[in-house]
Amino acid sequence: MPAVRRFWRTKRRLLAALCVLSTIIALCSLFPRMADIIGLTSRTTVEWRRMTAPQCKFVCSRSVDGVCVPLDLAIFVYKKDVPTKNMTFDLQNFNPVVSIPRKNNDTGKIGVLEVEQCSLEEHFPGVELIPRQGSCAVVGNGGILNNSSCGDFIDSHDFVIRANMAELKRFEVDVGRKTNLTVFNMQLLNQYSQAIFYSLFPWQRSVRDRFFDHIRSLNKSIIWYPKLLFRNRKMEKAGRQYHTIIETLRKFDYSDIRFAFSWKSISIERAYRLSKYGTLGFDSFAAARTFCSNITLFGFYPFYKDLEGRDVKYHYYDATTYNFGGEKENHDFHVEYRMLQDLEKQGQLKLVVRDCKPRNQTLLEKKFHRSLHLT
Numbered sequence: 001m002p003a004v005r006r007f008w009r010t011k012r013r014l015l016a017a018l019c020v021l022s023t024i025i026a027l028c029s030l031f032p033r034m035a036d037i038i039g040l041t042s043r044t045t046v047e048w049r050r051m052t053a054p055q056c057k058f059v060c061s062r063s064v065d066g067v068c069v070p071l072d073l074a075i076f077v078y079k080k081d082v083p084t085k086n087m088t089f090d091l092q093n094f095n096p097v098v099s100i101p102r103k104n105n106d107t108g109k110i111g112v113l114e115v116e117q118c119s120l121e122e123h124f125p126g127v128e129l130i131p132r133q134g135s136c137a138v139v140g141n142g143g144i145l146n147n148s149s150c151g152d153f154i155d156s157h158d159f160v161i162r163a164n165m166a167e168l169k170r171f172e173v174d175v176g177r178k179t180n181l182t183v184f185n186m187q188l189l190n191q192y193s194q195a196i197f198y199s200l201f202p203w204q205r206s207v208r209d210r211f212f213d214h215i216r217s218l219n220k221s222i223i224w225y226p227k228l229l230f231r232n233r234k235m236e237k238a239g240r241q242y243h244t245i246i247e248t249l250r251k252f253d254y255s256d257i258r259f260a261f262s263w264k265s266i267s268i269e270r271a272y273r274l275s276k277y278g279t280l281g282f283d284s285f286a287a288a289r290t291f292c293s294n295i296t297l298f299g300f301y302p303f304y305k306d307l308e309g310r311d312v313k314y315h316y317y318d319a320t321t322y323n324f325g326g327e328k329e330n331h332d333f334h335v336e337y338r339m340l341q342d343l344e345k346q347g348q349l350k351l352v353v354r355d356c357k358p359r360n361q362t363l364l365e366k367k368f369h370r371s372l373h374l375t
Contacts, residue, residue, distance in 0.1 A: 056096050056118040059263070061129045068117060069129060069290040074263040076127035077222055084250050086126065089229040089239050089261050096123035129291070130181070130222070133159040136292035139175060140281040140299030141166045143313030144306060149357035150298055151176035157296065161288055163280050164188055165214045167317040174316065175299075181222045181260075185280050186238060189225060193241035196248045215254055224260040226283055262287075272339060276332045285340075285349075296350040300340060302333030307354060 060068040069075075078087055096118045120129060137157040139145075141164065154160060154176035161181045165188060168177060195207035229239035246259050268278045268286045278286075281300060288295055299316065302324045306312050314322040324333050344351045 056116070056123075058117045059120050059124065059129070060117050061120040063121065064129050064131045067129055067132050067291065071118075071263055073266065073287050073290050075130055075224060075226075075260050075287055076124060076263060077130060077258050077260040079126055079128055080255075080258070082126045084243075084247050087243060087246055087259065088235055089242070090233075091124050091127065091263070092228070092230040092261060093264050094124075130159075131291070133292045135159070135294045135296070136161060136288050137176075138281065138285050138288050138295060138297050138300075139163070139166075140297065140301075141315045141317070142299035142301045143316050144301035144353055145171075145174045145299045145316040146313060147359055148174050148298075148352075148355045149359070150174060150352060150355070153296075153352075153356045154178065154298055159292065161284050163284060165211065166315070167214070168217060171317060177217075179218050179221045181224055181284075182218065183224045183226055183280060183284050186227060189238060189241050189245075193244045197244055212252075215249065215257065218257060220256045220258075222258040222260050224262075226262045226266040226280075226287070228265040229261055272336075274332065274335065276335075277330045279331045279333065279336060282336050289348075294350075295348075296352060297340060298352050300337065300351065301353050302337050 056071055058068045059071050059074050060066065076091060120127070135157045136159045137154045138161045139154060151171075151173045155178040157178075159180045160176065160178045161183065162179050163182070164184050165182060166175075168175060168179075191207050192211050195204040195211065199205050199208050223245075225238070225242050227238065228236055229242060230236060235243065242259075242261075249257055266283045266287065268274070268283060269276075271286070272278065272282070285295065285297065301312065304312055304324075314320050323329060340349065340351050343349050
């Protein structure tokens with residue numbers, strides 16, 4: 001009996017060993033085929049993407065004089081009749097499918113023909129583009145504007161773009177009153193949304209009051225946040241904060257204010273070969289080039305002395321200091337300024353860095369404006 005048991009035990013072990021061996025052989029023979037299948041699938045996927053990926057480089061609007069702008073720099077302005085609940089920025093990073101059927105000679109299948117333009121009305125409902133403008137003033141917040149008397153010149157432009165809700169009261173003679181588009185950064189978005197939502201502490205109420213005070217002065221202006229708001233089918237934190245601001249302003253019946261966002265987070269670093277992040281002012285200029293025929297820049301001057309040797313503040317409206325040449329800073333103002341100078345030499349813009357009127361002729365005018373604010 002023990003001999004019989006040993007025989008059957010040995011037989012089972014041999015059969016198990018044969019099964020393992022045959023499995024290994026089968027897998028070894030299968031791997032090359034799997035590699036071929038994977039390679040074929042990968043190639044097919046790449047080819048399919050190449051065939052079907054819409055290369056919509058420009059978005060064009062039939063209702064706005066047929067204006068076409070690069071999709072990467074497109075500013076989408078919500079229409080007035082869009083409900084607040086629908087302002088979710090879900091069109092951000094949305095790739096419209098613009099296709100023309102064609103037959104692939106290799107596979108015989110129908111693919112699409114890549115196109116350069118897509119229709120705003122067809123693919124981006126509920127938003128508008130900024131109409132084409134003859135002359136635009138892009139107003140930075142540099143201290144070079146102090147005592148410049150450029151206010152009238154700025155206001156004479158068809159379209160005025162300003163940044164970060166910079167204070168206008170008391171500075172009208174130098175910076176003007178007119179605003180058509182206001183762009184603001186993440187820092188201000190955080191401050192305003194928190195102040196509106198909470199308003200528990202005095203500093204929050206101060207920020208909130210300052211925000212509403214500035215909004216009252218805008219009058220039919222567009223507010224634009226140019227960075228990421230929507231991704232992976234949901235609003236980002238910035239999107240929720242921006243939505244809070246929109247909801248609050250509409251609740252308090254600021255019906256003349258329009259709200260805008262970018263098709264994608266504005267990123268001009270590669271296009272302009274910047275080694276650091278582009279400033280908000282440079283972002284605004286890059287976007288303005290898509291709809292402005294003539295651009296004049298004010299307040300772009302990254303130096304501590306003006307051309308006459310007089311001291312220049314960082315901001316025209318406060319005493320904030322900044323190290324323009326700091327290696328640890330996020331922006332390279334000097335590189336951007338040299339680029340703007342080069343573009344001015346090419347006739348693509350005008351860069352104002354001097355007073356618009358002689359200073360001794362405007363002293364009485366400034367005293368008059370200050371007296372109005374004190375009364």
